[in-house]
Amino acid sequence: MEQTHRTIRRLIGRRPDSDAFVIPSVVTASKAVIFVHGYGGDPAKTWAEFHGLAPTSPDFVNVDLYFYGYDGLRSELTASAGLFRGFLRRLGTAPGTLINQTLPQLLRRPSDFEYTKIVIAGHSLGAVLARRALVDLTKSGESWVSRVSLALFAPAHMGATISELAKIVSSANAIFAIFTASAKFKSPLISQLSPNSAELALLRAEVSELTRRGNAHLLAEKVVIAQFENVVSNVGFPGDPDAYPVEGHDHKTVCKPTRSYSVPLDIVRACL
Amino acid sequence: MSEDLARQNLEDLTHTYFSTTSARQAEELVLRDFEGNAQWNLGRLLRHHEDESVGDKNEIELRDGFDRLLEFYGVLEIALTGHYVNEKSMADRWKRLGLVLAHPELKAYYTRTYPLPLPKALRKRAERITAPAITPSTHSEVRFMGYSSGESTFLFERRSLSSLPVSISPSQRRQHFALVFDFIALDQTLFRQLSKGTFLKLLDRFVLEGFDLDSFIEMMSNQAKVLRLAHQSATRGNVRARAIREFGVFLEFCFALHELLYRAREYKSLAIAIRGQYSYWFDAIGYDLGKNLKKILDSFLLWRSERDDDRDHVQVSELVAESSLVIRELIEGNISRLERYGKFGYARD
Numbered sequence: 001m002e003q004t005h006r007t008i009r010r011l012i013g014r015r016p017d018s019d020a021f022v023i024p025s026v027v028t029a030s031k032a033v034i035f036v037h038g039y040g041g042d043p044a045k046t047w048a049e050f051h052g053l054a055p056t057s058p059d060f061v062n063v064d065l066y067f068y069g070y071d072g073l074r075s076e077l078t079a080s081a082g083l084f085r086g087f088l089r090r091l092g093t094a095p096g097t098l099i100n101q102t103l104p105q106l107l108r109r110p111s112d113f114e115y116t117k118i119v120i121a122g123h124s125l126g127a128v129l130a131r132r133a134l135v136d137l138t139k140s141g142e143s144w145v146s147r148v149s150l151a152l153f154a155p156a157h158m159g160a161t162i163s164e165l166a167k168i169v170s171s172a173n174a175i176f177a178i179f180t181a182s183a184k185f186k187s188p189l190i191s192q193l194s195p196n197s198a199e200l201a202l203l204r205a206e207v208s209e210l211t212r213r214g215n216a217h218l219l220a221e222k223v224v225i226a227q228f229e230n231v232v233s234n235v236g237f238p239g240d241p242d243a244y245p246v247e248g249h250d251h252k253t254v255c256k257p258t259r260s261y262s263v264p265l266d267i268v269r270a271c272l
Numbered sequence: 273m274s275e276d277l278a279r280q281n282l283e284d285l286t287h288t289y290f291s292t293t294s295a296r297q298a299e300e301l302v303l304r305d306f307e308g309n310a311q312w313n314l315g316r317l318l319r320h321h322e323d324e325s326v327g328d329k330n331e332i333e334l335r336d337g338f339d340r341l342l343e344f345y346g347v348l349e350i351a352l353t354g355h356y357v358n359e360k361s362m363a364d365r366w367k368r369l370g371l372v373l374a375h376p377e378l379k380a381y382y383t384r385t386y387p388l389p390l391p392k393a394l395r396k397r398a399e400r401i402t403a404p405a406i407t408p409s410t411h412s413e414v415r416f417m418g419y420s421s422g423e424s425t426f427l428f429e430r431r432s433l434s435s436l437p438v439s440i441s442p443s444q445r446r447q448h449f450a451l452v453f454d455f456i457a458l459d460q461t462l463f464r465q466l467s468k469g470t471f472l473k474l475l476d477r478f479v480l481e482g483f484d485l486d487s488f489i490e491m492m493s494n495q496a497k498v499l500r501l502a503h504q505s506a507t508r509g510n511v512r513a514r515a516i517r518e519f520g521v522f523l524e525f526c527f528a529l530h531e532l533l534y535r536a537r538e539y540k541s542l543a544i545a546i547r548g549q550y551s552y553w554f555d556a557i558g559y560d561l562g563k564n565l566k567k568i569l570d571s572f573l574l575w576r577s578e579r580d581d582d583r584d585h586v587q588v589s590e591l592v593a594e595s596s597l598v599i600r601e602l603i604e605g606n607i608s609r610l611e612r613y614g615k616f617g618y619a620r621d
Binding site for chain 1: 274277280281283284285286287288291292446449450452453454456457460461462464465495499502520524572575576577578584588591592595
């Protein structure tokens with residue numbers, strides 16, 4: 001096997017609680033995948049096996065793999081989406097300014113290189129964040145966004161169960177989670193992700209309006225849901241394709257590929 | 273792997289671990305010292321912290337640079353062992369590496385003051401490569417000695433370099449690559465968070481804002497306080513909140529390292545090298561680290577869940593036992609298979 005990717009590295013200039021990482025292709029990549037984690041997730045942990053599996057797959061040879069991080073416990077949805085929008089805009093318009101900082105001079109990409117395709121793989125809250133950012137970029141008339149596709153895993157855009165959300169957000173450590181199962185965790189996300197939240201209703205309305213005007217990229221290309229889901233609603237987002245239900249998986253494991261569970265890899269690959 | 277790719281990998285690792293870190297400045301200090309143009313007394317700067325405490329901000333930053341430099345050398349040794357770079361790709365670097373690693377004060381720092389196996393192994397490589405001739409048997413012995421570390425005992429099967437295959441099969445190469453990739457991922461994500469943080473400093477007996485490891489252990493008996501602090505923001509929280517959060521990250525790191533070493537068991541030299549990168553924690557202060565982490569973990573056994581349900585207590589007991597086992601095996605260097613990797617979320621499900 002010839003080496004297809006370089007090792008993972010941290011993107012420079014990010015806050016310590018919102019690290020982002022990249023696994024660059026050894027060639028000047030024409031495509032990128034951005035992985036966006038969910039509630040209380042982590043850019044490294046949520047997608048852990050993608051780190052090892054994607055770089056060994058021939059379909060990812062020309063693909064840079066980004067792992068975006070943000071404070072998925074305490075931050076407010078609209079602001080988080082705004083921050084992600086800035087990151088996505090850089091990736092869509094001037095990726096060289098982002099990735100070249102992490103590469104030695106010898107290996108830097110041409111300053112004018114661009115991605116012909118960007119796939120956002122969003123898990124849970126990450127799916128909402130990604131679509132919100134994409135809607136805002138579309139509204140501001142940025143043409144490059146039509147190159148973006150959404151691959152969503154257990155998306156939270158139809159609402160999340162608040163008590164289960166509390167469990168997830170407090171489970172940064174498995175032992176602590178046992179003692180805080182019903183913690184009254186103060187997070188704006190708890191109301192913003194309730195099934196009848198104003199934020200989710202606005203997102204649905206704006207996507208509906210913008211897709212009527214031809215912005216098909218705002219609809220997911222692929223959606224994956226878990227059989228044992230008890231955190232988010234599995235009801236489909238209006239206009240999205242039928243979700244692919246995965247047997248034997250739950251909210252946390254549905255997006256994690258392993259040697260014996262290739263669905264997440266297959267889904268992302270199909271969007272490239 | 274092509275020579276070109278090996279050179280690129282070397283450039284890349286150098287960029288990540290040397291050029292963009294304070295390691296570069298530390299190397300410059302050593303080279304200036306050789307030139308008789310010393311800015312610092314390196315013997316004093318690189319002292320053991322128990323001989324004379326280190327409180328001066330400049331000294332702390334400079335010593336951190338030397339730790340980064342030794343970390344870089346450790347990564348190079350792992351990359352060489354894992355065939356991610358090769359000795360030929362480093363042809364123009366061996367002389368300089370050998371020179372820096374042989375500097376008497378730096379050598380004392382990584383061999384006696386805070387013994388680290390990987391810089392020692394890299395120095396032996398440099399000596400072998402820059403020496404006129406050397407026999408294969410000496411080579412393998414040198415390699416073995418390179419990995420011994422103070423009084424600690426490695427329970428891995430001891431294996432000399434001469435028993436390693438000269439060329440490896442494509443399948444072995446794939447395995448080596450995957451292990452080196454996963455090591456870098458572990459090091460760049462979890463360990464990097466920890467190395468800049470609070471909890472490792474407490475384990476290393478630093479006193480931060482009047483808070484030390486003993487205070488942390490004592491605090492863990494106060495369930496309500498710990499849970500309240502655990503929910504504070506990582507950046508806005510005080511030293512106690514940061515330490516609690518990072519204690520969770522440290523456990524994740526231990527589980528992930530344990531899992532990586534278990535997967536590397538077929539390639540013992542690489543497994544030993546990867547563990548060697550964290551030798552300070554698991555060898556040099558391993559005994560104290562194990563004792564103190566056990567105290568912290570045991571405090572969870574006295575906590576009460578809101579449901580006060582027997583099932584919760586059983587689950588906590590299992591998690592504490594499993595965490596204690598992982599830490600003990602990392603310290604002993606004897607890695608067994610666990611039934612439930614991934615309990616802490618990082619490793620495989």
